[in-house]
Amino acid sequence: MAVKVLIVDDAIFMRKMLGDILIKGGYEVTAEAGNGSEAVEKYMEYNPDLVTMDIIMPDMSGIDAVKEIVKKDPEARIVMVSAMGHQSLVVEAIQAGAKDYVVKPFQPSRVLEAVQRVLNL
Amino acid sequence: MHDDIKRYVNLFKEEAGEYLERLSTLVIELEKDPGDKDILTEVFRIFHTIKGMSATLNYREIERISHEIEETLEKVKESGEVLSKELIDRVFKGMDAIEELISNIGKDVEKDRVKSAPKSPVIKIILEEDIGMPAARAMVIIKAIEREQVIEEINPSYEDIKSGKIEDIFWIRCSNSEIIKKKIETMEGIKEVKIIKEEEEGRASISGTGGIRVNVALLDLLQNIVGELVISFSQLTTLLKEDGDRKHKKVLELHNRSIGDLQEIVARVRLVPLSLIFNKFPRYVRDLSGKLGKEMSIDIHGADIKVDRSLLEGISDPLIHLIRNAIDHGIEFQEERKMLDKSILGKITVTAKRVKGDILIEINDDGRGIDEKAVLHRAYMKGLLEEGEIDSITKKEILRFLFIPGFTTSEEVSRVSGRGIGLDVVKEALRSVGGSVDILTEKNKGTTVSMKMPLSMAIIKVYLVGAGGRLFALPMTFVDETFTFSESSLSFLMLREVMILRNSVLPVYHLSDVMGIIHNDEKRNTNLSCMVIEVENDRFVLIVDKFYGSRDVVVKPLPAPLNTIEEYTGITIVGDGEPCLILDLPGIRYRRKYENTGS
Numbered sequence: 001m002a003v004k005v006l007i008v009d010d011a012i013f014m015r016k017m018l019g020d021i022l023i024k025g026g027y028e029v030t031a032e033a034g035n036g037s038e039a040v041e042k043y044m045e046y047n048p049d050l051v052t053m054d055i056i057m058p059d060m061s062g063i064d065a066v067k068e069i070v071k072k073d074p075e076a077r078i079v080m081v082s083a084m085g086h087q088s089l090v091v092e093a094i095q096a097g098a099k100d101y102v103v104k105p106f107q108p109s110r111v112l113e114a115v116q117r118v119l120n121l
Numbered sequence: 122m123h124d125d126i127k128r129y130v131n132l133f134k135e136e137a138g139e140y141l142e143r144l145s146t147l148v149i150e151l152e153k154d155p156g157d158k159d160i161l162t163e164v165f166r167i168f169h170t171i172k173g174m175s176a177t178l179n180y181r182e183i184e185r186i187s188h189e190i191e192e193t194l195e196k197v198k199e200s201g202e203v204l205s206k207e208l209i210d211r212v213f214k215g216m217d218a219i220e221e222l223i224s225n226i227g228k229d230v231e232k233d234r235v236k237s238a239p240k241s242p243v244i245k246i247i248l249e250e251d252i253g254m255p256a257a258r259a260m261v262i263i264k265a266i267e268r269e270q271v272i273e274e275i276n277p278s279y280e281d282i283k284s285g286k287i288e289d290i291f292w293i294r295c296s297n298s299e300i301i302k303k304k305i306e307t308m309e310g311i312k313e314v315k316i317i318k319e320e321e322e323g324r325a326s327i328s329g330t331g332g333i334r335v336n337v338a339l340l341d342l343l344q345n346i347v348g349e350l351v352i353s354f355s356q357l358t359t360l361l362k363e364d365g366d367r368k369h370k371k372v373l374e375l376h377n378r379s380i381g382d383l384q385e386i387v388a389r390v391r392l393v394p395l396s397l398i399f400n401k402f403p404r405y406v407r408d409l410s411g412k413l414g415k416e417m418s419i420d421i422h423g424a425d426i427k428v429d430r431s432l433l434e435g436i437s438d439p440l441i442h443l444i445r446n447a448i449d450h451g452i453e454f455q456e457e458r459k460m461l462d463k464s465i466l467g468k469i470t471v472t473a474k475r476v477k478g479d480i481l482i483e484i485n486d487d488g489r490g491i492d493e494k495a496v497l498h499r500a501y502m503k504g505l506l507e508e509g510e511i512d513s514i515t516k517k518e519i520l521r522f523l524f525i526p527g528f529t530t531s532e533e534v535s536r537v538s539g540r541g542i543g544l545d546v547v548k549e550a551l552r553s554v555g556g557s558v559d560i561l562t563e564k565n566k567g568t569t570v571s572m573k574m575p576l577s578m579a580i581i582k583v584y585l586v587g588a589g590g591r592l593f594a595l596p597m598t599f600v601d602e603t604f605t606f607s608e609s610s611l612s613f614l615m616l617r618e619v620m621i622l623r624n625s626v627l628p629v630y631h632l633s634d635v636m637g638i639i640h641n642d643e644k645r646n647t648n649l650s651c652m653v654i655e656v657e658n659d660r661f662v663l664i665v666d667k668f669y670g671s672r673d674v675v676v677k678p679l680p681a682p683l684n685t686i687e688e689y690t691g692i693t694i695v696g697d698g699e700p701c702l703i704l705d706l707p708g709i710r711y712r713r714k715y716e717n718t719g720s
Contacts, residue, residue, distance in 0.1 A: 084253055084254075087255075087257050088284065088285055090260075091260045091282070091283055092283075094257060094260040094264055095260065095264075095283070101257055103254065113309065114309070117308070121268075
């Protein structure tokens with residue numbers, strides 16, 4: 001059975017791109033979310049194996065979403081997807097429980113590597 | 122656990138050291154006013170604190186001494202008596218003993234540490250250079266390790282990493298290091314993972330993010346190597362320029378910048394504050410003036426200025442020497458001061474400041490000043506000048522005699538002149554660090570000795586000039602300006618060649634004459650390359666054949682027997698690999714002056 005992934009990003013374009021990369025890599029994109037609170041809801045609803053999480057989003061930030069998800073599921077596997085220069089936010093997200101990160105703009109191989117690393121933990 | 126104790130020990134040493142320094146000031150104040158209950162209470166309180174601290178760490182001897190002093194002081198406090206001189210001396214002795222015990226602590230702890238139970242090893246982790254977010258990568262690694270192992274120590278600290286203060290290297294201490302190392306190696310963005318053995322660690326401890334302890338000999342070696350690098354680079358530049366290949370230019374520039382940075386960092390690492398010596402002065406003044414039965418205070422300014430540690434070593438004896446002169450020969454006895462209507466309390470002021478690339482240290486006393494007549498008389502008796510010259514000699518020139526080796530002895534002149542012991546020694550010490558010394562004095566007002574020296578001894582800025590077909594380096598410290606002038610602007614005044622420059626008349630010397638090189642008159646240029654040299658507040662014009670510009674050079678001491686030649690302070694290697702002598706401008710000016718006066 002394919003690994004289920006939840007993609008969280010406020011830009012549709014980014015969700016589409018990430019989705020294509022993951023599907024090509026053999027993963028199943030089970031759900032998408034456009035902000036933090038939606039991400040928490042979708043996580044509870046679909047119980048995915050992995051989440052890719054943008055940081056700066058309306059409504060609820062990616063960091064708060066990580067905190068909420070980890071509170072509900074300490075084993076959650078979350079990969080942050082962040083723009084260059086947001087190091088302190090990424091550090092905060094990792095402290096909050098995210099397992100790894102990918103820097104935007106990304107190479108497809110980078111995304112797949114990070115996802116694989118986190119799944120292997 | 123061991124790290125904790127070590128941290129406490131360091132904290133104890135640091136804090137106790139601060140207390141001792143504070144005590145030193147307080148007890149000196151207390152001595153001046155033994156009835157001051159507030160100061161007495163504070164001194165008492167500090168000894169009590171030291172006692173408590175030392176007891177906690179089981180330093181029995183420190184505890185015992187501070188307890189004893191505390192008891193004595195308490196008795197004085199309760200009886201309402203005034204602290205006697207004997208008791209104050211005892212307090213000082215106790216402080217000295219504690220200071221020594223504290224300074225020995227570190228050594229014992231280091232030994233204990235080696236003997237103690239082994240600590241977990243340290244894992245050094247180097248990230249890939251082009252890693253985008255090193256802090257985030259480090260955090261991922263730390264979190265991953267934490268899932269399996271307790272991390273005992275991280276450097277930089279967790280907080281620093283959190284706030285992004287990390288380059289591409291960090292260290293962690295944890296057990297099961299081999300397994301952890303293997304795990305880290307499989308992770309993203311790792312360039313190298315290495316387990317550091319304890320003996321290696323001793324040289325570069327990971328604890329304390331502020332810094333590491335480095336062997337001074339290694340620092341000296343490092344500076345030497347940087348020095349060699351500067352020289353060989355300068356040779357390389359010359360070679361490549363001769364070949365005229367423009368492609369090299371960019372690489373050379375980059376290289377030059379890196380070497381410059383390296384040089385600066387090495388220089389910075391070697392800096393220590395003047396306070397290392399200056400802080401000793403109050404106690405020194407107190408002890409010596411007490412012995413002589415004089416009363417005085419000392420003011421210190423600029424103790425936080427940092428200088429190269431070898432420079433500090435070079436000037437510490439002369440400084441102590443000058444302070445002693447001020448106490449012993451400068452400041453008068455109370456009766457004498459009263460008669461002169463001066464404040465009973467003598468005053469010594471030590472001021473350090475940075476002036477351009479140099480450090481200036483002035484030692485001033487408000488004592489009796491130097492009796493110039495006595496100095497002049499002695500110079501005459503020693504045959505240093507002729508009777509006819511006595512009337513025309515300036516005050517400055519008189520004082521200059523004091524720097525002649527063997528000019529004075531304490532028996533003969535110091536009682537009259539107020540100063541003069543060993544000024545030649547001070548001058549020699551300053552010469553060896555590439556500096557100069559000057560003296561100003563006024564009868565019954567006091568004396569000021571100024572010492573000027575470059576920030577660093579090893580690498581200095583020089584101006585390269587040609588004279589008589591040879592190359593010479595002049596320390597920039599003394600070069601005021603350079604310009605070309607037509608020969609017709611030279612004039613003669615009392616049979617001496619002079620130049621009038623912006624309303625001042627400056628004596629003129631030709632470098633080739635000074636160095637005893639016979640120059641060919643046909644070759645002589647009608648346009649003169651002139652340099653204004655300022656030495657010890659005295660200016661003169663030096664004429665050379667050619668300017669080659671300024672550059673940083675590494676000073677090497679002259680090998681024996683050349684080191685006895687007074688015209689040179691050292692030697693350096695310039696671009697083309699040729700050795701070049703560095704001129705001792707204060708010495709040259711001094712000698713020229715008296716040769717001319719004599720003729």
